[in-house]
Amino acid sequence: MKTLRNFLMAILFIGGLGSCTEVIQVDLDEDASRVVVEGLVTDRLHPFEVKVSRTISFSNESLPPTVDNATVSISDNAGNTFPLTFVSKGLYTTSGPVQGVVGRIYTLSVTVDGVTYTASDQLNAIPPIDSMYTKFQEVSAVIPTEGYYAYASSTDPPNEQNYYQYKFYKNGEPVGGTSGIFVNDDRFLSSSISNVQLPDIYEVGDTVKMEQLALSRTAYLFYSGLFSQLNNDGGFFSTPPANAPTNLSGGALGFFQASGIASDSVVVKP
């Protein structure tokens, strides 16, 4: 969507039409605060993490408050239960590292002020990242700024419907900003997903890290809804703004995700 907006801007610019944005004041209705849950279970040996917070009014300029008094637990369909304990600022984790199992369905239960919210997701297998490399690129029609760009290759198992999420880090910091949601549906992909340019520009010495996560269809729909919402241009190319479809019951927002995860990294060399 962002590409399309950039494309539109370029077209308007070339056409000499120009365009400008300006901030406008809107007077929006007040609404009730809702519980927000963000949970992740992966097949990597790592504590399971769940964040619980609340929504705040759109125009409120402070950060949304965390919920520190929730009761949180995760279970799987093999009969295991993992209690999570409060760490700090709305974060709850298992007491030690745990490893999710491919094919299992994980269920989250969060109780806040006597109300219980639940969600389930299936942990799917993820193919590995085959290779990563970086390359210096001059300015061209598709390269707006010269510099080092990172590339990655992976393999999509043919004849099955897969959904992917990608996360990128530059020296440990997430790349892509606040609207950087990278998800993909393999509907249009060949089995060889090779030499794909990653976001951002790098310098010599930078570490570029990439994580590839397997998503269920529900998770994919949540993230693509989130992407559309965060990148909504107000209606030209975009669909009407809508809520990202949560898998939580009981009126909570957010998502509980179970994913297979693969990662790789590369250091930029001259």
Place this chain on the structure above:
Amino acid sequence: MRKFLFGIVLSLLALPAMAQEKFTISGVVKDSANGEVMLGAIVKIEELTIGATTNEYGFFSIQVPKGTYTILVYGMGYKKIRQTITVEQSMTLNFEIAESAITTKEVVVKGKKEKEDANVQDTKMSTIQIDVKQMKKLPALFGEVDIIKNLQMMPGVQVAGEGNTGLYVRGGGADQNLILLDEAPVYNASHVFGIFSVFNSDAMKTAELYKGGIPAQHGGRLSSLLDIRSKDGNSKKFKATGGLGLISSRLTLEGPIVKDKASYIVSARRTYADMFLKLSSNPQFDGAKLYFYDLNAKINYNINEKNKVYLAGYFGKDVLQAAGFGIDWSNATGTARWNHIYGKKLFSNTTLVYSNFNYGLGVIENENDNSAEANSTAFRWVSNLKEITLKQDYTWFLNNNNEIAFGVLGSYKIYNPGELKPQGDNSIFRPFKMQSYYSTDQALYLSNKQKLSPRWMFEYGVRYSFFQNLGRDTVFTYNGTPDRSNITDTMVYGRGELIKAYNGFEPRVSGRFLINDASSIKFSYNRMFQYQHLLSNSASPLPTSQWIPSTNVLSPQKADQVAGGYFRNFKENTFEASAEVYYKWMHNVVDFKDNADLIGNNEVETEVRRGKGWSYGLELFVRKNKGKLTGWTSYTWSKTQFDVPDVNEGRAYYASYDRRHNVSVVLAYDISKKWNIAGNWVMGTGRPITMPTQKYVFGNSFPTFIPERNNYRIQAYHRMDLSATWHPMRKPERRFQSYWNFSLYNVYMRRNPFTVFVRDKNEGTLDEPINTGKKEVAKLWLFSIIPSITYNFTF
């Protein structure tokens, strides 16, 4: 109903037998300057106070008893012909009428006044005719005179956003208008995402929009019919017309092939903004393209008095490429028509129509770069829709009181929603083709325009439409709401096998009661069915939106509309005024569930939600047709809502183009022979958009919570444009004529929102933004003041 119709038909057949012997005068009315046939010209027998109006092909037919009469032929803005005729047998009379000289003096009609008052006299209501000649005097964005932009200043027609050529007629969506160019449907009438329309005004003769009271002859869309007819070409002499503007240049060549028998016209328009790109050394603009063009061509041949054939074609294309990404789309239409007159009373028109709409988009392959990563994401997506239609229409001028229209049509359509083609050897994409849809449809209609008494006139008819969705296709059936989770059955249909058939009974009635010579009351009712649906989920209909036919799941859309109005002319038709009210019920209208996935989805019906809509409104209109000062003022009050299960949690919501008040004022003034000035002002209540109430944190991002669809109204839209037209040497004896048009768009520089959206309010620098979770609402506005100059010539 059936009994009633039978009674009427019977009474019609009985009529001629009872009447005294009558003879028929029939013929064609043309413009004497260029030989173009005149539609809507009036032919009157003064002594009998009877008359007829010419049809789309300039044909008329009147019955009179033996005798000597004065026949009058005239049209709006044309000099009247008065001729004495003696009728002893049926006869053919063709007329050529001349345009009233362009004069700054009021045209004073001497002698007995003939009223050019179709506004009051005709049963037609809820229609808008665009005067293509007058339109050229009015201000235009970038100097591009545009039929659709003019229609948007008429009552009952809403605009979605700044500079958008989508038409929203009486609460209907932009996908509910049947836009016909020489009877061929144009599936996407926009250039540059709707900033311009595809109709090159130099090639167009007439444009008429039917908002209601749609004749039985037409169907297929819920809301409106826009009937645009191109010029036939000058059959008297060779003529060239052209213009140079900021955006495009135009050239039209027309002339006789055989004088007064056959003529041709070829008209072309192309933009040249991208020519300047080649001068740029910025590598960002390498391979950038931005242009559109239109090509209209037509030939017509009068074989003899009974037979005339027309061949018309249109081709237009947009190409937009930048930053390695490109979109292109094109429309092609073709029409072959044969007019034949059986005897003196039966007019026949056989039409073969072809229409093709294509679009493509993709990441463009860079052939100069062979590195592995250069073209890894290169692909091209193509989609198209083809239609071929054969129509047979008859008008039977039974007698002076009954004009019967009947006909039949058959149509075949192929929809290719999309095909993905990987580009180059390194593409990560695989070839992917969506299932095509095939459909056929047919319609029969019969209607009569009947003068019951001097005061009462009716036009009533029925249309019966049939539709079939055919294989080859794989079809799913669902248990309840179409969703992937509740597919109950999968059926595979072979080529041409019937998947689903629908049909619809579409009654149409309109009536007029003449209060006196200058005022009348009219009413109308029409039912429409629509068997094609546009999958567009954005506020503006994009060229990349896909049409699909009705399927086993997508039943046809249906609308019923009633309208009533008061029509009044003042000062010998110097002013025409109307007040209309309407109510429209829409059934099975298409909307989409939240986060609908419409691209490359073979189960796209799972994303579509169907429901009802309703719209009602009041439309006031005053137009001044004569004198130095001409123009119109219109006011519309309207309300449009939808109620679609699964959308907005089942609560009713306003249409995204719902605007409570709309005002337009359009004025043109002839200062002298050389100068005229014009201006317009338009205003509309802000349209509703969807705004959040709450926000939260998720990962690194700050999503919002949206309680309701279209819950917030943006600021009102208003804008004033001015123009001046200068004719440096206006002498009728000179063959070469030229004029300049100077336009100012958005004179007082109002920043009307093009889109409004929510974004993060970042702190820090542009390069290193720091997100603190604050949000803001921004509007994007396109046009500040836009001056333009257009030079036009003709010789």
